[in-house]
Amino acid sequence: MNYSTTQDVQDIQWYPACMITDVPENGGVCVKYKEEQIALFHFARRGEWYASQNLCPHRRQMAISRGMIGSQCGEPKVACPLHKKTFSLIDGRCLSDEEDCGIKTYPVKVVDEYVYIGIAGEENGSEAICA
Amino acid sequence: MKIIVIGNGMVGHKFCEKLLTRDKKAEFQITVFGEEPYRAYNRVHLSEYFSGKTAEDLSLVDRHWYASNKIELYLDDAVVEIDKYNKTAISSMGRKLPYDFLVLATGSAPFVPDIPGTSKYGVFVYRTIDDLELITSYADKAKKAVVIGGGLLGLEATKALKDLNLETHVVEFAPRLMPRQLDESGAEFLKTKLEHMGIHVHLNKTASSVSGKEKVEALEFKDNSKLESDMVVISAGIKPRDELARDCGLRVGPRGGVIVNHKLQTSDPYIYAIGECALFEGMVYGLVAPGYEMADIVASQLTGTDKAFRGFDMSTKLKLLGVDVASFGDALAMENECRTIVFEDRVWGIYKRLNVSPDGKHLLGGILVGDASAYNILLQTYQNGLALPQNAEDLFMKSGAAAGKIAGGGIAALPNAALICSCEGVSKGAICCTVKDQGIYDLDGVKKITKAGTGCGGCIPMIKDIISETLKELGKKIKPAICEHFDYRRQELFDLVKVHGIKTFDEALDKFGNGAGCEVCKPVVASILASAWNELILKQATIQDTNDRYLANIQKGGTYSVVPRIPGGEITPDKLIVIGRVAKKYNLYTKITGAQRIDMFGAHVSELPLIWEELIEAGFESGHAYGKALRTVKSCVGSTWCRFGLHDSVSFAIRIEERYRGLRAPHKIKSAVSGCVRECAEAQSKDFGIIATEKGWNLFVGGNGGSKPQHALLLASDIDEKTCIRYVDRFLMFYIKTADPLTRTATWINKMEGGIDYLQNVIVNDSLGIGAQLEAEMQNLVDHYKCEWKEVVESPALRKHFNHFINQPGEKDPNVRFEELRGQKKAVDWK
Numbered sequence A: 001m002n003y004s005t006t007q008d009v010q011d012i013q014w015y016p017a018c019m020i021t022d023v024p025e026n027g028g029v030c031v032k033y034k035e036e037q038i039a040l041f042h043f044a045r046r047g048e049w050y051a052s053q054n055l056c057p058h059r060r061q062m063a064i065s066r067g068m069i070g071s072q073c074g075e076p077k078v079a080c081p082l083h084k085k086t087f088s089l090i091d092g093r094c095l096s097d098e099e100d101c102g103i104k105t106y107p108v109k110v111v112d113e114y115v116y117i118g119i120a121g122e123e124n125g126s127e128a129i130c131a
Numbered sequence B: 001m002k003i004i005v006i007g008n009g010m011v012g013h014k015f016c017e018k019l020l021t022r023d024k025k026a027e028f029q030i031t032v033f034g035e036e037p038y039r040a041y042n043r044v045h046l047s048e049y050f051s052g053k054t055a056e057d058l059s060l061v062d063r064h065w066y067a068s069n070k071i072e073l074y075l076d077d078a079v080v081e082i083d084k085y086n087k088t089a090i091s092s093m094g095r096k097l098p099y100d101f102l103v104l105a106t107g108s109a110p111f112v113p114d115i116p117g118t119s120k121y122g123v124f125v126y127r128t129i130d131d132l133e134l135i136t137s138y139a140d141k142a143k144k145a146v147v148i149g150g151g152l153l154g155l156e157a158t159k160a161l162k163d164l165n166l167e168t169h170v171v172e173f174a175p176r177l178m179p180r181q182l183d184e185s186g187a188e189f190l191k192t193k194l195e196h197m198g199i200h201v202h203l204n205k206t207a208s209s210v211s212g213k214e215k216v217e218a219l220e221f222k223d224n225s226k227l228e229s230d231m232v233v234i235s236a237g238i239k240p241r242d243e244l245a246r247d248c249g250l251r252v253g254p255r256g257g258v259i260v261n262h263k264l265q266t267s268d269p270y271i272y273a274i275g276e277c278a279l280f281e282g283m284v285y286g287l288v289a290p291g292y293e294m295a296d297i298v299a300s301q302l303t304g305t306d307k308a309f310r311g312f313d314m315s316t317k318l319k320l321l322g323v324d325v326a327s328f329g330d331a332l333a334m335e336n337e338c339r340t341i342v343f344e345d346r347v348w349g350i351y352k353r354l355n356v357s358p359d360g361k362h363l364l365g366g367i368l369v370g371d372a373s374a375y376n377i378l379l380q381t382y383q384n385g386l387a388l389p390q391n392a393e394d395l396f397m398k399s400g401a402a403a404g405k406i407a408g409g410g411i412a413a414l415p416n417a418a419l420i421c422s423c424e425g426v427s428k429g430a431i432c433c434t435v436k437d438q439g440i441y442d443l444d445g446v447k448k449i450t451k452a453g454t455g456c457g458g459c460i461p462m463i464k465d466i467i468s469e470t471l472k473e474l475g476k477k478i479k480p481a482i483c484e485h486f487d488y489r490r491q492e493l494f495d496l497v498k499v500h501g502i503k504t505f506d507e508a509l510d511k512f513g514n515g516a517g518c519e520v521c522k523p524v525v526a527s528i529l530a531s532a533w534n535e536l537i538l539k540q541a542t543i544q545d546t547n548d549r550y551l552a553n554i555q556k557g558g559t560y561s562v563v564p565r566i567p568g569g570e571i572t573p574d575k576l577i578v579i580g581r582v583a584k585k586y587n588l589y590t591k592i593t594g595a596q597r598i599d600m601f602g603a604h605v606s607e608l609p610l611i612w613e614e615l616i617e618a619g620f621e622s623g624h625a626y627g628k629a630l631r632t633v634k635s636c637v638g639s640t641w642c643r644f645g646l647h648d649s650v651s652f653a654i655r656i657e658e659r660y661r662g663l664r665a666p667h668k669i670k671s672a673v674s675g676c677v678r679e680c681a682e683a684q685s686k687d688f689g690i691i692a693t694e695k696g697w698n699l700f701v702g703g704n705g706g707s708k709p710q711h712a713l714l715l716a717s718d719i720d721e722k723t724c725i726r727y728v729d730r731f732l733m734f735y736i737k738t739a740d741p742l743t744r745t746a747t748w749i750n751k752m753e754g755g756i757d758y759l760q761n762v763i764v765n766d767s768l769g770i771g772a773q774l775e776a777e778m779q780n781l782v783d784h785y786k787c788e789w790k791e792v793v794e795s796p797a798l799r800k801h802f803n804h805f806i807n808q809p810g811e812k813d814p815n816v817r818f819e820e821l822r823g824q825k826k827a828v829d830w831k
C-alpha cells in the first residue's frame, strides 16, 4: 500500500510515526514529534490518512486526536471531543461556525506497514495555529 | 339535473367547485355563463394587475379545468333574460337553455353617483381586468388623478394610481376615511400616513360634476370648489347586479340586491342568488368570504344537506396600501356596551383600539392602524370568544404571534373549529390534519391541499404558525433525518438494525447510509447497537462519543474523571477507604456528586486502566457517569433505619441498579427509590421513580431535573416488586426503541400522542401486545451485562489505546496543568 494525502512538497521530511495497526480503524491517535503533538487519522473505509495539529484552537486543548472523524459533503473532517467544533482535514479550516480559527494539516504517506507524517523543511518544529 | 350559473366571478366559480365535490353521484350538469371574456379570476388581487400580473396569473383555475370537469362554460356571453315559468335562460348570443335550478352569481357593479359628466373620456371605475387595462393605458398620458371614495376599495385604487406615478388625490364625502371601518382617531392616523406617502386627502367633499370638454379636466364639488385632474376613478361603493332578477319579477331590495332567505333562495325557490348580488337580511356582503360560504350552502342545499346562511363577520384588513389598516368585529362599538382601550403612538403613526366587554373578559372588536400584525390573532380571539388576559392592555405591547401568546394562549388555545382562512373556509383542524395525517410539513403543500391562504393571503402567517405548532406537537423537526449520512429517524434506524442483524457502524453505513459518518450519527448508531445487542462498546471505540470511548468523562484540560458505581448510594467503610487510597495515589480531586456517588477528577488517560484495576480489585465497577446509559438509582435509607420507612428502599434500589446497569439508551436514565411518601430520594424527579406505599410500590415515569425540571407521572400504583420490574422492563425497552436521539423520557412522553394515558395502556394493559417481547429483549440485555472497565483492564489490545502518545506509551500530556484549591488540585482555567 502506498498512499499520501497532500501533494508531495519538495524538501519534505517524512517522519515515521507508527505502524498501521497502531491506529484504530476510522479513528485517530496522537503522535509526538519533537515537542509537537500531531493528530493522525485513518479513514479505513476510504483507505485514506490525514494528519493535523493536536491542539484545538477553540480552548487550546490537546484533544483533536481523540475526536470523532467523519465527512461533510464528502470532505473529511474531525470533531474536537470537548465542544465538537469540526475542522476540515483537507485544509484545516473550521467547519462549525463563524470563528475563523483553523488547524494545521500535514501530508501522510503509508509505506509497507508504516505510517509517515510529512514535515515541510522550513516548517520543522514550527508553532501550531492557535485562535 | 341541469344547473345554470349566471356569472363566472369568484363566487360563481366557487359554487362550481363546491357542487363538484358534493356531487358524489355525478347527477348534475353544470352550465356557466360569464359576461367577461376571462375565466374566473381573483378579483381580490386585481390591483396586482398593475404590478405585472396577467389575466392568466390571476385566473383561479387553468384553462382545462372546466372541460375536464364536464362543465359547459360560455364566456363573453351574458344572460339577458330568465324565463322562470319555462325555466330557461337566454343569452346575448341567442343560447336558450333549460334549467332545473338557476344560480345568480352576477356580483356587483361599481356605484356611480348620478352627477353630470361621468361618461366623459377619462372617467373610470375599478372592478374588472378590462377597467384596469383602460386605466393603465390612459394613465400614460395623465399627470394627475382623483379617486372618488375614501373607503376600502377607493384607497386600494388610490394606492394603485400612486404607484403609476401620478399625482394622486382621494376625495371622501364623509368627514373621515374608511368611515365604515374606522373611528375618528384611527382615520386621522391613516390620513397622516397617506399624506406622508404623498397622497392628497380631501374630506367632507361631495362631487357635483365632472367637467371638461371631451375628456376630464376637473372635478367640481358642491361647495363650489374644484380640483383639476386628468382622470377620475370612481369607487364610491357597489351596486348589486340585480337587473336580470328585477326583469323577471324576483323580489329585490329597495336599494338593490336580490332578496334571499337563509337557504339563499330568491322569491322563486328554483333560483338562488349568491355573492355580491344577494341581499340577506338587508345586507349586501361586499367581501369574498361570505360569498364563498353562500356558494357552499347552495351546493349543500342541492345535494341534500340542509345548511343555512346566518350572516358573516365583516372584519377586514386593507392590503397593498403600504399602511396596515384593519378593523374587526364591532369596531366602532355601535352594537355593544363596552370598554374601550386605546393606544396611540404618534411617532410611528400607530393607532390601536380594542373594544372589550364591560367585565374585561372578551374582545368585541377593534381597529388597527399602522401596525396590524396582531390582526389575525386578535380576530381569532374575538371570533372564538377566547378569554382575555388580566390586563388586556398587554395586547398592545406585543405584536403578531407574541400578542397571540398573551391573548389567551395563542394558536394552541384556538379550538379546532376556528376559521383560519375565511376566504376558503379552512379551519385550524383541517390544517392540523393535513400536517398530521397526510405528512405535509410545508406551507406550499398545505396551501395546495387545503386551499387555505390562496384567497387574500392574509392568513398565511397564521397557517405557518399552525404548521410549526403541529410539527412541534408531533415531536418532528422539520428535517427528521439523523444527519446528512442517514436519511432516517433514530427509531427507523433502530428497527432496521434489529431486522437486518446489523452489528457494526460500517455495515449500517453500507446498507442504509452514505459518506463517512460524522460526530452526530456515529454516537446515535453506537447507542442503537448497544441497545440492540449490548455488546462491548469498545469493540467499536471510534464511533463512541469521547466519554464512551474512554469510559470516563473528559474534563477541562483533557484529563478524565472516574465515577465508580455505588449502587443505591450504599457504601461500606472499606470501600470508602479504597476510594480514598486510590485518589491519594493518583492525586485526584474528590467530590461527592449530586447523585450519591463519589467522583475522582484529574486522571491522565494513561492512568485510567491503572485506577480501574485497583478499583475493580476492591469490588467496584464502572458507574457509567459517561455514556447515554443508566446512571444511578438513588435511594433513601428506608425501613431498615428510618422510623417512617414502609419498605426496604435501599435493597430495592440496589436490585434495580444492578438489573439495569450499563443499559444504553437515547439519553441518560436516572432512577430513585423512596421508602415512603416523604420522598427523600426525590423519585418523582427521575426518569423512573419508585415510592413505597402501604400495599406495595407506586411507579412514576418521565421525571426530569436539569434545566427544564418536570415531575414524573404515575404509571402504576400499589404493585409488588415483581410487577414493578416487569413494568420498568417494558417502559425502558419501549423508550429505547422509539425515542429520538438525546431525548430524555420526560420529553419523549411530552411528545407522545396520547401522552401518559397511551403509555399506560401500552405498558400496563399491553395494548400493543408487545409486553412479553419487550421483557424478553430486556432480559437479554441484562444477561449480557459486563463491566466495561474490566474488559479494558483485561485486554492488552484495548489498553494500548489508553495512551496519550501512540509513539511514547505511558508518557503523559506535558500540556496538562493543575492549580491548587482548598488542599486539592483543580484544572487551570480556559484561556
Ligand code: SRM
Pocket (backbone or CB within 6 Å): B553, B554, B555, B561, B563, B591, B592, B593, B594, B595, B596, B597, B598, B599, B625, B631, B632, B668, B670, B685, B686, B703, B704, B705, B706, B707, B708, B744
Ligand atoms: C458530577 C455531577 C455534578 C456533581 O459534582 O455533583 C454532574 C456532572 C455533569 N453533569 Fe450532571 N452531574 C451530576 C448530577 C446531575 C443531576 C443530579 C442527579 O443526578 O441527581 C442532574 C439533574 C437530574 C437529571 O438529570 O434529571 C444533572 C443534570 C445534568 C444535565 C441535564 C439533563 C437534562 O435532562 O436536562 C446534563 C446535560 C446532559 O446530560 O445533556 C448533565 C451533564 C453533566 C456532565 C456530564 C456534563 C458534561 O457533558 O461534561 C457533567 C460532567 C460529569 C463528569 O463527571 O465529568 N447533568 N446532573 C453529578 C454526577 C452525578 C452522578 O453521580 O452521576
Ligand SMILES: Cc1cc2nc3c(=O)[nH]c(=O)nc-3n(C[C@H](O)[C@H](O)[C@H](O)COP(=O)(O)OP(=O)(O)OC[C@H]3O[C@@H](n4cnc5c(N)ncnc54)[C@H](O)[C@@H]3O)c2cc1C
Pocket (backbone or CB within 6 Å): B006, B007, B008, B009, B010, B011, B012, B013, B033, B034, B035, B036, B043, B044, B045, B046, B047, B077, B078, B079, B080, B105, B106, B107, B108, B126, B127, B128, B153, B156, B241, B244, B274, B275, B276, B277, B285, B286, B287, B288, B289, B291, B319, B456
Ligand atoms: C379591487 C378590488 C379589491 C378587493 N379586495 C377584496 C379583499 O381584499 N377582500 C375581500 O373579501 N373582497 C375584496 N373585494 C371584493 C371581492 O372581489 C368580491 O366580494 C367578490 O369578487 C364577489 O364575487 P362575486 O362572484 O359575487 O362577484 P364578481 O367577482 O364580481 O363576479 C360576478 C361576475 O358575474 C358577471 N356577470 C354579471 N352579470 C352577468 C350576466 N347577466 N351574465 C353573465 N355574467 C354576468 C360579471 O361580469 C362578473 O364577472 C375586492 C374587489 C375589488 C374590485
Ligand code: SF4
Pocket (backbone or CB within 6 Å): B636, B637, B638, B639, B642, B643, B644, B645, B646, B649, B674, B675, B676, B677, B678, B679, B680, B681
Ligand atoms: S422517604 Fe421516608 S423512608 Fe425515606 S428517609 Fe424519608 S422518611 Fe425515611
Ligand code: FES
Pocket (backbone or CB within 6 Å): A056, A057, A058, A059, A060, A061, A063, A080, A081, A082, A083, A084, A085
Ligand atoms: S476545545 Fe476543542 S472545541 Fe472547545
